[in-house]
Amino acid sequence: MPNFVTVNELEKLANTIRQDIIRMLVAAGSGHSAGPLGMADVFTALYFAVLKHDPKNPMWPERDRLILSNGHIVPVRYATMARAGYFPVEELLTLRKFGSRLQGHPERVRLPALETTSGPLGSGLSQACGIAKAWQIDGVKSRRVYCVMSDGEQDEGNIWEAALFGAKYKLSNLTAIMDRNNIQIDGPTEQVMPLEDLHAKWKAFGWHVTEIDGHNFTQIIDACNEARAIENKPVLIIAHTIPGKGVDFMEYDFHWHGKPPTPEEAKVALHELRTLGGRIQSEHQ
Amino acid sequence: MTDPHLNPTLYNKDVEQEAIRAGFGRGLVTAGRADARVVALCADLTESTHMDGFAKEFPDRYVEIGVAEQNLVTAAAGMALAGKIPFVSSYAAFSPGRNWEQIRTTICLNETNVKIVGSHAGVSVGPDGATHQMLEDIALMRVLPKMRVIVPCDSIEAEKGTAAIAASEGAAYIRLARDKTAVVTTRETPFSLDKALVLREGRDLTIIACGPMVYQALMAAEELSSAGIEAEVVNCAVIKPLDGATILASVRKTGVVITVEEAQAVGGLGGTIAELLGDHEPLPLVRVGMQDRFGESGKPAELLEHFGLTGRHIAARAKALLKTKIAMSRNG
Numbered sequence: 001m002p003n004f005v006t007v008n009e010l011e012k013l014a015n016t017i018r019q020d021i022i023r024m025l026v027a028a029g030s031g032h033s034a035g036p037l038g039m040a041d042v043f044t045a046l047y048f049a050v051l052k053h054d055p056k057n058p059m060w061p062e063r064d065r066l067i068l069s070n071g072h073i074v075p076v077r078y079a080t081m082a083r084a085g086y087f088p089v090e091e092l093l094t095l096r097k098f099g100s101r102l103q104g105h106p107e108r109v110r111l112p113a114l115e116t117t118s119g120p121l122g123s124g125l126s127q128a129c130g131i132a133k134a135w136q137i138d139g140v141k142s143r144r145v146y147c148v149m150s151d152g153e154q155d156e157g158n159i160w161e162a163a164l165f166g167a168k169y170k171l172s173n174l175t176a177i178m179d180r181n182n183i184q185i186d187g188p189t190e191q192v193m194p195l196e197d198l199h200a201k202w203k204a205f206g207w208h209v210t211e212i213d214g215h216n217f218t219q220i221i222d223a224c225n226e227a228r229a230i231e232n233k234p235v236l237i238i239a240h241t242i243p244g245k246g247v248d249f250m251e252y253d254f255h256w257h258g259k260p261p262t263p264e265e266a267k268v269a270l271h272e273l274r275t276l277g278g279r280i281q282s283e284h285q
Numbered sequence: 286m287t288d289p290h291l292n293p294t295l296y297n298k299d300v301e302q303e304a305i306r307a308g309f310g311r312g313l314v315t316a317g318r319a320d321a322r323v324v325a326l327c328a329d330l331t332e333s334t335h336m337d338g339f340a341k342e343f344p345d346r347y348v349e350i351g352v353a354e355q356n357l358v359t360a361a362a363g364m365a366l367a368g369k370i371p372f373v374s375s376y377a378a379f380s381p382g383r384n385w386e387q388i389r390t391t392i393c394l395n396e397t398n399v400k401i402v403g404s405h406a407g408v409s410v411g412p413d414g415a416t417h418q419m420l421e422d423i424a425l426m427r428v429l430p431k432m433r434v435i436v437p438c439d440s441i442e443a444e445k446g447t448a449a450i451a452a453s454e455g456a457a458y459i460r461l462a463r464d465k466t467a468v469v470t471t472r473e474t475p476f477s478l479d480k481a482l483v484l485r486e487g488r489d490l491t492i493i494a495c496g497p498m499v500y501q502a503l504m505a506a507e508e509l510s511s512a513g514i515e516a517e518v519v520n521c522a523v524i525k526p527l528d529g530a531t532i533l534a535s536v537r538k539t540g541v542v543i544t545v546e547e548a549q550a551v552g553g554l555g556g557t558i559a560e561l562l563g564d565h566e567p568l569p570l571v572r573v574g575m576q577d578r579f580g581e582s583g584k585p586a587e588l589l590e591h592f593g594l595t596g597r598h599i600a601a602r603a604k605a606l607l608k609t610k611i612a613m614s615r616n617g
Contacts, residue, residue: 065366109396116366117395123359123387130363130371137324137345137369158387161356169348 005048007217013083014044015273018246020079020092022269025260028096031104034243034256035150036076038181038214042239043080045220046146055085058113064143065115065131069124070150070179071105072258077114078102086113122156125149125176129162132171132234140173144228147176152184155193160205166234167206174234175227176207179214181243183254198238207236214239246273289484289520290473295500296507302465305497306404308440309461310335312447313372317343322370323451326350328357334374334404334461354383358392358399365397370451376410377403377419377460385425392456393431400450401426404461407547408575408592409497409585411464418580423495424552426458427525433457433478434525436546436554438499439469442522445476453478462547464585466497469520481528483535487515490541490603493532495521495554498545498573501589504596509603516603524554529561536562541610542570545599547589550574569613571606573599 017040025031046066047053053063068077075095082089087101094100101111105119118124128147135143153159166174178198186192195201202209208230212219220239227235243257244250247269250261261269274282294300317323317339325339326348340347348364350357354375361371373380380403381388392399403422410418427434435450435457437443443461450457475482484499485506494502499520506516517535521527536542542562544555555572562568575592589595593602 067363107394109394116362117390120386120390122355123362123391126356126359127363127366127391129356130360130365131367132363133348133360134324134364134367134369158355158359161351161353162360164353165350165356165360 010044010048010217013048014040015246015276017044017076017079017083019270019273020082020089021075022247022261022266022273024075024079024092024095026263026266027093028260030096031075031260032072032258033250033260034181034183034254035070035073035179037247037250038241038243038245039073039076039148039179040246041215041217042148042177042179042220043076045217047080047084049221050224051146052143058086062143065145067116067124067128067145067147068106068114069118069147070121070153071118074106077106081113121150121153122158125159125162126165128174128176129166129171132174133169135173136169136171143173145174147174149176149178151178151180151182151189151195151198154195154198163202163205163207170232171234172231175224176234176236178236178238179241180238181241183243183257185257187254202236206233208233209236209238211238211240214241215245248272248277286483286486287475289475289482290471291484292468292471295467295469295503301468303440303468304463304465305437305440305443306335306461306463308437308443309402309447309459310338312444313339314342315444316448316451317346319448320370320451322368324348324364324369324371326357326361326371326373328352328354328375328380330375334402336374354380355387358384358387358401361399362391362395362397365399370398370400372400372402374402374404376405376417377422378405378417381422381425381458382419389429393429396431397456398454399456401456401458402461403458405463406460407462407496408580408588408594409462409464409547411585411588412582414582415579420549420575420580421552422460423524423546423548423554424556427553427557431456432525433523435523436460436495437522438496438520439466441468441470441472441474442476446522449476449478460496462497467500469500469503476522478523479526479528481519481521481523481531483517483531484520485516485518487517488539489514489516490543490607491517491519491535491539492543492545492599492603493519493521493554493558494545495524496547498547498594501594501596501599502545505599505603508596508600512604514603514607521554524557527557527561529565532558532561533565536566536568540568541606542568543573543599543603543606544570545573545594547594548574550576569606569610571602573602
């Protein structure tokens with residue numbers, strides 16, 4: 001059960017998680033920067049204020065499920081899980097290393113608390129719908145399934161198959177959250193394969209759609225709460241985010257989608273994060 | 286040899302014919318009655334894949350997906366994560382044809398308990414033509430780690446195979462056919478998920494077949510017998526995991542091997558046996574199947590005839606192979 005937590009505490013946690021991400025990526029020497037940094041606030045909100053879960057009992061049958069469809073941003077999930085107590089923070093530095101539970105893309109068999117395996121885009125929402133549908137058959141009302149997906153992933157047909165399916169079966173125990181950061185590998189989404197008007201598209205597919213600032217904790221939590229009150233439709237929360245949020249030289253730049261910082265770049269990034277952009281002094285000057 | 290309790294009228298012209306997919310339909314209902322966790326998902330082909338019986342008896346456990354094969358298997362993976370035992374069906378050309386990657390990632394790597402039913406496999410699909418005549422599915426599925434591959438020889442075996450995979454944890458692929466084909470086995474015929482079965486004993490050559498080609502192999506054996514050649518016929522219903530012991534025992538006895546499948550002659554049953562022989566017992570091997578080409582529109586019987594997939598053709602290939610073997614041993 002989520003304990004009472006203040007926005008201030010969430011912001012501090014998210015900042016720590018951003019630092020974890022930078023450290024993990026440097027240690028790994030590969031991985032994705034922009035998405036994880038951009039989604040640090042959403043993941044902090046999910047694990048510390050939204051999800052019904054128990055880090056000491058990861059397979060608690062009554063837990064909410066979180067499906068990560070855009071599996072490549074898993075570093076932010078790993079970092080958030082570690083800070084929430086699922087495994088030691090030190091293990092984060094094993095990301096992408098041979099023998100690690102923290103594979104480059106999430107694998108359920110190696111780390112069951114990840115709920116499923118993803119990486120190839122487009123399958124997560126279907127899997128979330130499948131869980132929701134199974135619960136519907138069983139008359140389960142006490143749990144919710146969340147699905148994080150990316151905007152670039154909306155190119156995949158599988159996503160729209162799931163959209164049709166979710167609306168058909170009125171999967172009201174499902175909340176999808178889209179990381180709308182406007183970038184993908186080859187460039188800005190609206191240049192690679194234009195998606196707008198995304199809100200209108202999803203509404204036409206029969207989903208209840210809200211849009212939020214993905215860096216505003218109150219908005220994130222309010223939107224997740226509102227979703228639980230929508231009775232006859234699945235919900236999509238479009239979270240507008242800044243790719244690379246928190247690291248000045250990464251923000252808004254699609255080149256940081258799929259590469260890690262170098263050790264020198266990481267030093268600059270960590271300094272910025274620790275001093276909140278130079279606004280405070282840190283012992284790590 | 287264990288008595289296979291074959292259909293006693295199997296060699297008659299009027300042997301009973303039933304579509305393999307019909308046996309699956311019955312097996313699915315049985316599985317649904319035995320375990321409330323069994324659910325069924327279909328991509329707009331409920332009647333022709335024989336999921337309609339299940340849908341009628343268990344409407345709350347039946348999920349219509351529409352023509353969306355990627356969602357078919359990934360939604361099923363999700364249902365499996367929530368504790369269900371999902372069967373998904375479509376034509377093999379579309380599933381696993383279209384959604385192979387999602388099967389690989391969300392079912393095999395993810396280790397979810399999903400049973401994939403690929404119907405209308407082989408050229409006997411008939412008039413629909415090459416696009417719908419799936420020939421590559423055995424190869425596609427057997428090469429995936431953590432995927433069982435079952436090719437029942439008739440409707441009775443399909444019924445048993447369905448019940449068996451429902452009761453056995455782990456992903457599985459079961460291959461069905463459209464056309465009515467001979468009922469070779471009976472209720473008493475043994476079936477198990479890790480055994481091949483010798484249906485007919487012989488010491489001159491081993492014919493290993495799967496699916497409706499098992500009947501053709503038995504017809505070939507009958508024809509060869511009247512020419513003084515005794516063929517041993519093995520029903521390899523479970524291509525993965527392969528019962529290497531039963532097959533090696535047979536081929537070590539006969540020394541000559543033919544495989545028969547209504548599929549590409551590479552990569553499927555023939556490929557599996559070639560690998561087994563190469564590893565343990567290199568022997569002369571002929572792989573009867575489609576020779577690196579697609580099917581086409583036609584009546585099932587004329588297509589099988591055209592592509593050399595009948596008892597008569599198998600018998601001819603057997604005679605040719607034995608002539609070569611005799612020639613080789615004379616020269617050796």
